[in-house]
Amino acid sequence: MFKSVKVRDYMHTEPVTFSPHMDLFKAIDLLVAHRISGAPVIDEQGYLVGVLSESDCLRGILSGSYFEEACGSVGAFMSEVVETIDADADILKAAAHFVERGRRRLPVMEYGRLVGQISRQDLLRALKSFNEHGAPKKG
Template sequence: MIKTVKVRDYMNREVVTLNPDTHLFSAIDVLLTHRVSGAPVVDAGGHLVGVLSESDCLKGILNEAYFEETCGSVKSIMSQVVETIDADADILEAAAHFVKRGRRRLPVTEQGRLVGQISRRDLLRVLKNYNEHGTPRRR
């Protein structure tokens, strides 16, 4: 049954992350290099402390331009309230979260530490595999 499939079974474990002390333009370079629209921000212990999005970057640049402020570091502009999902949550819980909240991806945590990320596309792959084979195949 698909409800027994866990987020950890399909999450991406190789997530591009940022450090809170990274300078904004270095962070923008990381996003552009890896072709991602945002990245989780983790401290030295691997704990999720925020998320930096393209929108956050634009806000930081606009503040610098309009208010003659220095862009500074990721921690000064990142979103600190982060929606996450636990690695042991079932796939249907993740799907419901995506539908209700309109998110494209969620950081996956275990005891407060970032362990991966799951996207709507990952869930579509699970459902496609389930439909074709009766049981989901792991990646």
């Protein structure tokens, strides 16, 4: 029943993104301001080159503290190996990925380009909404 619901139907189409050259503290400010745990990093041509997570930010702060210097750029601390999901994948595939891999968010790709981001919260909202409008409630 959920298999006909696509990731593209619930993804954020204008996610917060970072440049590899952005100052790490500016990126941290954006994560906090938008109340998100991470975001895609894209190059000047708009290609996905990494993901910056809260853990990456903490690593950067600790590294800077250890060497008593400014943290540096997003590119110095981002994760370059990025798990993604296709925009046309069903939301159950995304849910399984979140559960099996312990991820909080996934960049959404279409024809090799970043078109959005989907989070566990997005999926919970989708599944709750679907249950309220289509599936019988138990209890």
